[in-house]
Amino acid sequence: MSKESVMSKTMAIAFIVLTISAITGLITMVILYKTQIDPMNPTPRPTFPSTTTGPPPVMRLPKNLVPQRYKIFLQPHFYTKIIKEVNVTSPNQTLLFTGNSTVNFHCIQRTRTIYLNSMDLKVSEPQVKHQDKNEQIKVSGMIFHEDDSNFLEIQLKDALEAGGNYSLSLVFSGEVSESLYALYISTYSEGHPEYEGDPNTERFLVSTNLEPTGARSVFPCFDEPEMKAVFDVTIIHRLDTLALGNEDVAGSSIIDDWKYTRFHPTPRMSTYLFAFTVSEFTATPSKHERVLIETFARPDATKAGYTKYAANITGEILKFYEKFFEINYEQKTLDQIALPDLAPAAMENWGLITYEEGALLYEEGVSSLLHKESIATLIAHELAHQWFGNLVTMKWWNELWLNEGFATYMSFLAVDHVEPAFKMRETNVLNSLHSAFEADALASSHPLSPPQEDVQTSTEINEMFDAIVYNKGSAVLRMLADIVEERVFNKGIKMYLSNLKYENADQDDLWTYIQKAVDDDGGHTNVAKVMHPWTKQIGYPVININTENGQIYQTHFLFNDSSESSLWWHVPIRVMSEVSDSRLVWLETSNTETKDEFISKEGEWILANVNCTGYYRVNYNSLNWQRLLFQLESNRDLIPLMNRGQLVDDAFNLARAKLVDVTLALNSTRFLWNETAYLPWEAAVRNLEYFGLMFDRSEVYGPMQAGAYLREQVRGLYSFFKNYTDHSAVPDDHSLQQSQITAIHVACSNGLPECETMAKKMFADWMNGNGTNHIHPNLRSVIYCQAVAAGGEKEWEFAWNKLQSSTDTSEKDQLRQALSCSRKIWLLNRYLQYTLDSEKIRRMDVASTIYYVAKNVAGHALAWNFIRAHWAFIIVDEGQLVIEGVTSRFSTTFELQELERFARDYDLSYTARTVYQAIEQTRVNIQWVKENKDTILNWFEGETSS
Numbered sequence: 026m027s028k029e030s031v032m033s034k035t036m037a038i039a040f041i042v043l044t045i046s047a048i049t050g051l052i053t054m055v056i057l058y059k060t061q062i063d064p065m066n067p068t069p070r071p072t073f074p075s076t077t078t079g080p081p082p083v084m085r086l087p088k089n090l091v092p093q094r095y096k097i098f099l100q101p102h103f104y105t106k107i108i109k110e111v112n113v114t115s116p117n118q119t120l121l122f123t124g125n126s127t128v129n130f131h132c133i134q135r136t137r138t139i140y141l142n143s144m145d146l147k148v149s150e151p152q153v154k155h156q157d158k159n160e161q162i163k164v165s166g167m168i169f170h171e172d173d174s175n176f177l178e179i180q181l182k183d184a185l186e187a188g189g190n191y192s193l194s195l196v197f198s199g200e201v202s203e204s205l206y207a208l209y210i211s212t213y214s215e216g217h218p219e220y221e222g223d224p225n226t227e228r229f230l231v232s233t234n235l236e237p238t239g240a241r242s243v244f245p246c247f248d249e250p251e252m253k254a255v256f257d258v259t260i261i262h263r264l265d266t267l268a269l270g271n272e273d274v275a276g277s278s279i280i281d282d283w284k285y286t287r288f289h290p291t292p293r294m295s296t297y298l299f300a301f302t303v304s305e306f307t308a309t310p311s312k313h314e315r316v317l318i319e320t321f322a323r324p325d326a327t328k329a330g331y332t333k334y335a336a337n338i339t340g341e342i343l344k345f346y347e348k349f350f351e352i353n354y355e356q357k358t359l360d361q362i363a364l365p366d367l368a369p370a371a372m373e374n375w376g377l378i379t380y381e382e383g384a385l386l387y388e389e390g391v392s393s394l395l396h397k398e399s400i401a402t403l404i405a406h407e408l409a410h411q412w413f414g415n416l417v418t419m420k421w422w423n424e425l426w427l428n429e430g431f432a433t434y435m436s437f438l439a440v441d442h443v444e445p446a447f448k449m450r451e452t453n454v455l456n457s458l459h460s461a462f463e464a465d466a467l468a469s470s471h472p473l474s475p476p477q478e479d480v481q482t483s484t485e486i487n488e489m490f491d492a493i494v495y496n497k498g499s500a501v502l503r504m505l506a507d508i509v510e511e512r513v514f515n516k517g518i519k520m521y522l523s524n525l526k527y528e529n530a531d532q533d534d535l536w537t538y539i540q541k542a543v544d545d546d547g548g549h550t551n552v553a554k555v556m557h558p559w560t561k562q563i564g565y566p567v568i569n570i571n572t573e574n575g576q577i578y579q580t581h582f583l584f585n586d587s588s589e590s591s592l593w594w595h596v597p598i599r600v601m602s603e604v605s606d607s608r609l610v611w612l613e614t615s616n617t618e619t620k621d622e623f624i625s626k627e628g629e630w631i632l633a634n635v636n637c638t639g640y641y642r643v644n645y646n647s648l649n650w651q652r653l654l655f656q657l658e659s660n661r662d663l664i665p666l667m668n669r670g671q672l673v674d675d676a677f678n679l680a681r682a683k684l685v686d687v688t689l690a691l692n693s694t695r696f697l698w699n700e701t702a703y704l705p706w707e708a709a710v711r712n713l714e715y716f717g718l719m720f721d722r723s724e725v726y727g728p729m730q731a732g733a734y735l736r737e738q739v740r741g742l743y744s745f746f747k748n749y750t751d752h753s754a755v756p757d758d759h760s761l762q763q764s765q766i767t768a769i770h771v772a773c774s775n776g777l778p779e780c781e782t783m784a785k786k787m788f789a790d791w792m793n794g795n796g797t798n799h800i801h802p803n804l805r806s807v808i809y810c811q812a813v814a815a816g817g818e819k820e821w822e823f824a825w826n827k828l829q830s831s832t833d834t835s836e837k838d839q840l841r842q843a844l845s846c847s848r849k850i851w852l853l854n855r856y857l858q859y860t861l862d863s864e865k866i867r868r869m870d871v872a873s874t875i876y877y878v879a880k881n882v883a884g885h886a887l888a889w890n891f892i893r894a895h896w897a898f899i900i901v902d903e904g905q906l907v908i909e910g911v912t913s914r915f916s917t918t919f920e921l922q923e924l925e926r927f928a929r930d931y932d933l934s935y936t937a938r939t940v941y942q943a944i945e946q947t948r949v950n951i952q953w954v955k956e957n958k959d960t961i962l963n964w965f966e967g968e969t970s971s
C-alpha cells in the first residue's frame with residue numbers, strides 16, 4: 026500500500042480533551058487531532074488519478090432536494106454481557122447493526138438523480154415514491170462515490186419534478202465501530218471492579234458520536250448542517266437494555282425477543298446532532314419545573330453518587346440560560362450520559378448530551394475540589410449549545426465559531442452564576458485568551474471564519490475544531506460585548522436566537538441583529554465594519570504605545586519576526602492611568618496616531634486593554650514599562666487582577682517575538698515574591714516553563730532554580746499556605762486553592778527544603794498508614810509527584826501498586842502521572858517498558874504516559890530513544906501527543922538533525938504535520954537560545970547574588 030492510499034483511508038477525528046493539569050491545577054483545553062484508520066474497510070479505496078485535469082471533485086450536495094423528515098429504524102445486535110461458563114451456550118458478540126430509513130423531501134429543481142451521503146454502509150432496496158400522487162418511481166442504478174464526498178447517487182428512470190414531494194426508502198446494514206466515532210462500542214467492568222478484565226464482569230454499550238460527518242456512517246442521509254429535518258426514530262434493542270435518543274419515549278413494544286423503543290419526533294435539526302445510546306445505565310434526576318433532566322451512568326457509579334454533582338448543577342444552568350435568552354428549552358426531556366469512552370470530552374446532541382465519564386463524575390472525598398470547576402464549565406458549554414448550535418446552527422462548517430465561540434463565551438457567564446464562589450470568570454477568560462493567542466501568533470494560523478471553499482472534505486471540517494474557533498471565537502465575542510455594552514449585546518443575541526430558531530445562520534446574520542440592538546439603543550458602532558478584520562483575517566495586533574508623546578500604532582503580532590504582514594484592525598482600547606478611570610479609545614488606521622489619552626502626566630503610568638477585553642497585546646515605551654512594574658512591586662492592587670497576569674504574559678511573548686528585551690520579561694516576575702493571586706502566578710509559571718525546557722540541561726538552570734531565584738520568589742507564597750498545607754487542609758476560597766497548588770508545585774520542584782520534607786512526610790504517612798490516605802484530594806496530584814521525585818524505588822513501587830489496585834479513575838490518573846516524576850533513570854526506563862504491555866498500562870493511556878516521561882528532564886533522552894525503537898506501536902494512536910512531548914525541549918543542532926533524520930526514515934503517516942511543525946519550532950528554539958542564553962544567565966546570576 027502506498028503512502029497516499031493510506032492517507033486517503035484515514036479519517037481525522039478532532040477531539041477536545043479537557044485535562045486538569047495535575048501539576049499546576051490549571052484547567053487547560055487541549056485540542057488534539059486524532060487520525061484513525063477506518064477499521065471496517067480494510068481494503069484500499071481506489072484513489073483518483075492525480076493527472077486528471079478538470080474541476081476538483083464536488084464535495085457538497087446539490088441543493089435541488091430539500092429533506093423534511095426521516096423515519097428511521099435502527100437495530101444494533103450486540104449483547105451487553107457475554108457469560109462464559111463451560112456448560113452454558115454463550116452468544117458470540119456481534120458488531121452488526123441493521124436498519125431502514127424513509128426520508129421525505131421536497132424537489133425544487135427537476136432532476137433524475139438523488140444525491141445523499143453514505144459511508145461504510147451496505148445499502149439495498151432503494152424505493153422512490155411520488156408522495157403527492159402515491160406513485161412509485163423506478164430506480165435505474167445506485168452508485169457509491171469512492172472519494173471524500175461519500176456520495177450515494179441514486180439514478181431514476183423518470184425525473185423528479187420541481188414542486189413535488191417525494192420519499193426515498195432504503196434498507197442498510199453496517200458494523201459498530203471500535204474506534205470512538207460514528208456508532209461505536211464501549212466496554213466497562215460492572216459489579217466487581219477488582220476483577221477488571223474478567224469476562225464475566227465485562228459489559229458493553231453502544232453510543233453515537235457524529236459531529237461533524239459521522240451521521241452518514243449510521244444511516245444514509247443529507248449530511249450537511251443546513252439540511253435540517255425532523256427525525257422519527259425507533260431503536261430495536263435487546264430486552265434487558267435501555268435505549269436513549271434525542272427525544273422522550275413515545276411508546277415501546279416487544280416483538281420476538283426485541284424491544285422496540287419509539288421516540289417522539291425531534292424538532293427540525295441538523296444530522297450531526299442525531300444521537301442514541303443502548304446500555305444498562307441508571308439515572309439520577311435533576312430539579313427543573315418543566316424539563317425532566319436525568320444524568321445516566323454505570324449502575325455502580327450511580328449507586329455511589331458520582332453523578333450527584335452534575336445532576337445538582339444541570340437544572341440550575343438550564344434555568345439560567347432560559348432566563349438569559351428568554352427562550353425556553355422546548356423539549357420534555359434532557360438526558361446526559363457519562364460514557365466510559367468518548368473523544369471529545371463531551372458532545373451536545375440535542376436532548377442527549379454525551380460526556381466522557383471522567384469529565385462528568387465527581388467523587389466526594391476523592392476528586393479534587395477543583396475538578397468541580399471543569400465539570401461545571403463543561404456542562405455549561407454543552408447546555409449553551411442547546412441554543413447556540415442546536416436551535417440556531419451555522420450554515421456551513423467554515424463558521425463553526427458561531428457554535429463553539431458562543432458556547433465557550435456563554436459557559437463563563439453560566440458558571441459564574443451557578444458557582445459564584447469559584448470566581449472562575451477571570452480564570453476561564455484568561456486561559457481561553459492565552460490559548461488563542463498562542464495558536465494565532467503563527468503565520469500558519471487560519472481566520473476565525475475562512476472562506477467556504479477552504480472547508481470541504483471531512484478532514485478539513487475536522488481541522489476547524491481548534492483553539493482558534495473555540496477561544497478566539499469567544500474572545501472576539503467578549504470584545505464586541507465590551508464595545509457595544511453587554512446589555513446591548515445581550516439584546517442582540519436574543520433577537521438573533523428568536524428570529525433564526527430552527528434555522529441556520531452565518532456571521533452576517535449575527536452582525537445584523539447586534540446592529541439592530543445598537544441602533545435601537547441610539548449607538549453609532551458599525552458592527553460589521555468593526556468585526557470583519559477580526560473574523561476574516563488571521564492573527565491579532567500588538568498595540569505600541571509611547572506615553573511620552575502619545576504616539577500609538579499597531580502591527581501584526583507574529584512569533585517569527587521574518588514574516589511580513591500589512592494587516593491591521595479596528596482596535597478598541599480601554600485605557601486607564603494611575604489617576605483616571607478607564608475610557609474607550611479607537612485606533613482605526615494602520616498609521617501612527619497621536620492621542621492625548623496616551624500621554625502620561627506627571628510621571629504616572631498608563632495601562633491599556635483594561636481587564637483584557639481586547640484581543641491584542643500591548644507594548645509600551647520602556648519608561649512606562651518600568652513604571653508599571655514598579656507599581657506591581659509597590660502596590661499591585663492598583664492594577665486590575667487580570668492585567669497583572671496579562672502584563673507578565675505580554676512581556677514574555679513580546680520577548681519571544683523579539684519586540685522587547687528578555688530581561689523585561691524576567692523583571693515582570695519580580696513582584697511575585699509578595700503576590701498570592703493565582704492568575705499572575707499562573708502566567709509566570711507557564712511562561713517560565715519554556716525557559717525551563719530550553720535550559721534545564723544547561724548551566725543556566727543552576728541560578729534559575731537550585732541557585733535560588735524561583736525558590737526565593739515562591740517562599741512567601743508557600744508560607745502563606747503553610748498552615749493549611751502542613752495539616753493537609755485547603756482554604757475555602759477556590760482561587761486560593763489554585764494558588765496553594767501552584768505554591769507546592771513551584772516550591773518543591775525548585776528545591777525549597779520545607780516543601781520537600783512536607784511532601785515526603787505526607788507520602789510516607791500514607792505508605793505506613795494501613796491504607797488510609799490523609800492527603801487532601803486537591804493536593805494529591807502535586808504531593809504524589811513530588812514524593813516520587815524525591816524518593817527512590819520504595820516510593821515508586823508503592824505508587825505503582827496503588828495504581829494497579831485502585832478502582833478510582835482520578836486516583837489512577839494522578840498516580841500514573843506521579844510515576845513519571847521519578848528522577849531515577851532505571852525506574853523511568855522500566856515504566857516506559859510497561860507501556861508495551863496492555864496488562865500494565867491500558868492502550869488509551871500509552872501516549873500520555875510516554876508524554877509525561879518525555880517532559881521530565883531525567884526521562885527525556887530515554888523517551889526519545891524509546892519512541893524511535895517502538896514507533897510502529899506508538900503511532901497507532903495519539904502519535905502527535907508523543908511527538909509534541911519529546912520535541913518541546915529540542916534546542917540543539919544535534920537534536921534538529923536527529924529529528925530531520927526521523928522525518929526522513931520513519932513512516933510519519935498522520936503525524937507528519939506535527940513533526941514538521943516540531944522541526945520549525947526546534948529551529949526557532951536554537952536561534953532563541955543562542956540569542957538569549959548569556960543575557961538570561963547574567964540576569965539570574967545578578968538576581969541570586971543580590
Ligand SMILES: *[C@@H]1O[C@H](CO)[C@@H](O)[C@H](O)[C@H]1NC(C)=O
Nearest residue numbers: 108109110111112113114115
Ligand atoms: C453448570 O455446571 C455446574 C457444575 O457442573 C452446575 O453446578 C451448574 O448448575 C451448571 N449450570 C447450568 C446453567 O447448567
Ligand SMILES: *[C@@H]1O[C@H](CO)[C@@H](O)[C@H](O)[C@H]1NC(C)=O
Nearest residue numbers: 107113114115116117118119
Ligand atoms: C462463535 O465463534 C466461534 C469462533 O469464531 C465459532 O467457532 C462458533 O461456531 C461461534 N458460535 C456461535 C453460536 O455462533
Ligand SMILES: *[C@@H]1O[C@H](CO)[C@@H](O)[C@H](O)[C@H]1NC(C)=O
Nearest residue numbers: 098124125126127194195196
Ligand atoms: C423497517 O424496519 C422495521 C422493523 O424491522 C419494519 O417494521 C418496517 O416495515 C421497515 N420499513 C421499511 C420501509 O422497510
Ligand SMILES: *[C@@H]1O[C@H](CO)[C@@H](O)[C@H](O)[C@H]1NC(C)=O
Nearest residue numbers: 332333334335337338387389
Ligand atoms: C447538591 O445540592 C444539595 C442541596 O443544595 C447539597 O446539599 C449537596 O451537597 C450537593 N451535592 C453535591 C455533590 O454538590
Ligand SMILES: *[C@@H]1O[C@H](CO)[C@@H](O)[C@H](O)[C@H]1NC(C)=O
Nearest residue numbers: 451599607635636665666667
Ligand atoms: C474590571 O474587572 C473588575 C473585576 O471583574 C471589575 O470590578 C471592574 O469594574 C472592571 N473594570 C472595567 C473598566 O470594566
Ligand SMILES: [Zn+2]
Nearest residue numbers: 406410429432
Ligand atoms: Zn462545543
